[in-house]
Amino acid sequence: MDLTLWILTIGWVFVLLWVPFIIYTNRKTHPKALFILFFAEMWERFSYYGMRALLVLYMTKVMFIDLAASAAEVKSYAIYGSYTAMVYLFPVIGGLVADRFLGFRKTILWGGLLMMLGHFALGIQGIDGMEGNMPMFFGALGLIIVGNGFFKPNISSFLGKFYETDDPRKDGAFSIFYMGVNIGAFLAMLTCGYVGENINWHYGFGLAGIGMLIGLIVFWAFASVFGDKGYAPKEVVSGQRKIFGAKPSWVIMILSLVAVPICALMLNLSDLMSTLLLIISIGIIGYLIVQALRSDDKAEGQRILVVIVLFFFHAVFWALFEQAGGSITIFTEKNIDRTVLGSELPSSIFQSFNSLYIMLLAPLFSFIWIRLNKAGKEPSTPMKFVLGLVQLAMGYAVIVIGAKYFVDDQGLVSIVFLALMYFFHTTGELSLSPVGLSMVTKLSPGKIVGFVMGAWFLSIAVGNKMAGFIGTLTASDSPAEGASAADTLTAYTQTYLVWGVLVVLGAAVLLLVMVPTLRKWMNGIH
Structure with a gap:
């Protein structure tokens, strides 16, 4: 019996029942645009997380197979860090492009x-003779990085346009939207993870591309529900605003x-990437601080400062x-007992735990925030961030306890x-991440909301x-080549204890001290 295939089938059946239920129970509370954006983002995240589920495993097992295991892991983590950093760096530009031009x-x-x-x-790379082609591999990741920069911040900002600034439904809407993100991720990690690890890596990557195509079709085909929202600024439509004297859309496509x-x-230049990211971060945060301090509206300026602190x-x-x-994916591969009912599950599909929990818990969190708001007891956004950090630390504490006190003789947890x-980790994410997206649309001045979201x-x-x-x-602390699972366990538990538990709890305590000041700076916006 292929247990993984059964899990995959049950997962799809569950989603096909769960999504209509969520839409039906919320259809009278929220505008139709929420559900179209929900679907578009769901399929976009299917593409992103489908590829992410395989990326590190693919690099360590295929791209850098000639290197020693620890060296392959170090190189893969460095590339993964640079890739995901740029995935979330380019939205700064994408938000500006939407605000000013497109x-x-x-x-x-x-x-x-x-x-x-x-x-x-990435899927085409599986053709004979193209496997391991570094320029094509990095070029494919480059396309995803730049594309995500345009897509990711703007679909979130666009959703905010369908609610008033302090609409009590807004946090709930973003929780539902966030559930769409994770339904796509859940299906992707099961489907692309299974296909990639059990059939062919590149079929898994190709499925991610099909998911993105479906997302584009949904967004384009049902655009009528957006009404008059989301079009280019009037200055661009009239031809008054150009780039280098040319139509903005053409210039942006070329750039x-x-x-x-x-x-x-x-x-492939990790150190340079780190330096540039630091410079860009300082520049953008500095710009926002100047905007906050120079704002004619003191309340508006203080709200921007709240965003900067929570950054x-x-x-x-x-x-x-x-x-x-x-x-954690490599830890799962090496140190988690993945045998269930006689079948060994592929390590990539365990990432779907997070998405499954969000699908189940996002409606509950949406309900809780609305009920607490009506009762006047809803935690402020900064306090929700404190809760998110504490729960993240609790998650790492659990895995450290399991690895130290409940590990078997083979070093498996x-x-x-x-x-x-x-x-x-999921309850922490739900306390912090969708709330953060909602907060940005509430606290940002209307004329720069896309840039602030970026x-x-x-x-x-x-x-x-x-x-x-x-x-x-x-990886760098791991024992020599060929070490047993028991030998590799220490490197993971030590890192997770220091960074996942102690550092995160320290950050939570510091933010807790700052909560009263941040609430004051929000000037009435909860």
């Missing part, structure tokens, strides 16, 4: 097209394609959360501890680059 609709479609081409390029090989080159705690969260696609870790994704870029560094600690 509008949300065109920017989202162009980004989705580039991502689809990148996924298909996008030029950016692809630059991104491909940067993937850093958001980065800490993602630095540890994003170990899921990197070191029960799958139960991995499931519990993902559970706490800056918010920059905090995820910083976190992902930090994630790559933390991942290398688990």
Whole structure:
């Protein structure tokens, strides 16, 4: 019996029943645009997470097969960190492009097209003679990076346009939207993970491209529900605003394609990427601070400062959360007992725990926030961030306890501890991530909301680059080639104890002290 195939089938059946239920029970509460954006983002995330489920495993087992295991892991984590950092760095530019030139609709479609081409390029690499082709591999990742920059911040910002600034339904809407993100991720990790590890790596990558194509079709075919929202600014439509004297859309398309090989080159230059990311982060945060301090509206300026402060705690969260696609996947491969009912499950599909929990818990969190709001007891956004960080630390504490006290003679930890870790990481994510997206649309001045959303994704870029560094600690501290699972366990538990538990809890305590000041700076917006 192929247990993985049974899990895959049950997962699809569950989603096909769950999604209609969520739409039906929320149809009178939210605008139709939420559900179209929900579907488009769901399929886009299917493409992204389908590829992410395989990326580190593919690099260590195929691309860098000639290197020693620890060297392959270090190189893979560095590339993974640079890749995911750039995935969340480019939204800064994508948000600006939508605000100033193309509008949300065109920017989202162009980004989705580039991502689809990148996924298909990874799939094509499976043709005889092209396996291991480094320029093509990095070029495909470059397409996904640039495309995601246009797509990711703008679909979130676009959703915010369908709600008033302090609409009590807004956090709930973003929780439902976030569930769409994770339904796509859940299906992707099961489907692409199974196909990639059990049939062919490149079929898995190709399926991710098909998911992106479906997302584009959904967004384009049902655009009528958006009404008059999401079009290019009037100055662009009238021809008053140009770039280098030319139509903005053409110039942006050309510059996008030029950016692809630059991104491909940067993937293999980890140290340079770290330096550039630091410089860009300082520049953008500095710009936002100047905007906040110079604002004629004091309340508006203080609200921007709240976003800036939470930027850093958001980065800490993602630095540890994003170990899921990197070191935790390799930890699962080496140190988790993956045998269930006589079948050994592929390590990539365990990433789907997070998405499954979000599908189940996102409606509950949406309900809880609305009920607490009506009762006047809803935690403020900064306090929700504190809760998110504490729960992230609890997840790592669970896996450390399992690895130290409940490990078998072979150095393998029960799958139960991995499931519990993902559970706490998920509740932490739901306390922080969708709430953060909602917060940006509430606290940002209307004229720069896309740019601020892009800056918010920059905090995820910083976190992902930090994630790559933390991942290398688990590999560089690993014993020599051929070491047993018991020997490799120490490197993981030590890293997770220091960074996942102690550092994260320290950040949570620091933010807790700052909560009263941040609430005051929000000036009445909860």
